[in-house]
Amino acid sequence: MDRSRSFEIGTQPPLLYPPYGSTVKRAPERPLIQIPRQFNNLAAPLYGHLPMTGVDNDLTRQHDGEPLGERIVVSGRVLDEDGRAVPHTLVELWQCNAAGRYRHPRDNHPAPIDPNFSGAGRTVTDADGRYEFVTIKPGAYPWGNHPNAWRPAHIHFSLFGHSIASRLVTQMYFPNDPLFAYDPIYQSLRDERARERLVSKFDIGLTRPDWALGYRFDIVLRGRDSTPFEGRV
Numbered sequence: 183m184d185r186s187r188s189f190e191i192g193t194q195p196p197l198l199y200p201p202y203g204s205t206v207k208r209a210p211e212r213p214l215i216q217i218p219r220q221f222n223n224l225a226a227p228l229y230g231h232l233p234m235t236g237v238d239n240d241l242t243r244q245h246d247g248e249p250l251g252e253r254i255v256v257s258g259r260v261l262d263e264d265g266r267a268v269p270h271t272l273v274e275l276w277q278c279n280a281a282g283r284y285r286h287p288r289d290n291h292p293a294p295i296d297p298n299f300s301g302a303g304r305t306v307t308d309a310d311g312r313y314e315f316v317t318i319k320p321g322a323y324p325w326g327n328h329p330n331a332w333r334p335a336h337i338h339f340s341l342f343g344h345s346i347a348s349r350l351v352t353q354m355y356f357p358n359d360p361l362f363a364y365d366p367i368y369q370s371l372r373d374e375r376a377r378e379r380l381v382s383k384f385d386i387g388l389t390r391p392d393w394a395l396g397y398r399f400d401i402v403l404r405g406r407d408s409t410p411f412e413g414r415v
């Protein structure tokens with residue numbers, strides 16, 4: 183355990199991990215600067231300019247038609263280090279479509295855009311810390327990090343806590359993906375159990391008959407069982 187950190191080495195992704203090329207460009211070269219305390223206390227804005235709507239957590243109902251792909255339910259609880267629920271916290275996600283393409287100007291790899299899928303959603307946890315999304319299972323996509331580089335299917339998550347300064351970002355994967363062994367983002371976590379915390383679990387209880395498979399993904403914000411988060415130092 184490094185006493186200057188709140189987590190054990192290998193359980194959070196390092197800021198610099200050369201096999202993941204982008205970290206070489208963005209990892210800080212100098213010691214980090216403490217943010218003035220008043221910035222840590224900024225409590226707003228949490229929800230952007232638009233109020234939350236009923237389809238914000240259902241990515242299959244945000245357009246006139248249904249998106250193509252395998253419909254899934256993704257649900258779980260946001261918990262603190264003692265396993266207590268973290269209620270009323272904003273959870274956002276973003277992802278590519280079933281073909282592995284983001285609706286983003288920088289993504290121009292040859293896979294189709296789905297006009298019925300934006301790939302972004304948000305919700306707020308309930309009193310038990312529970313969130314739920316309905317979406318489409320994302321595809322794997324090539325990303326140019328190294329020859330024949332493909333990201334395992336994943337969904338990006340952001341959690342806001344009680345202020346912008348407490349925002350945490352991570353990625354959720356799907357069980358038994360053969361690309362784990364080749365993905366330097368996943369592999370940047372040395373601790374096997376920490377890696378597994380990023381992998382959702384198929385859940386027959388969440389699965390809705392004749393409609394959608396369910397995956398459970400609990401998110402632990404701190405402590406020994408913390409979910410790995412990007413950029414945590």
Ligand SMILES: [Fe+2]
Pocket residue numbers: 278333336338
């Ligand atoms: Fe991604």
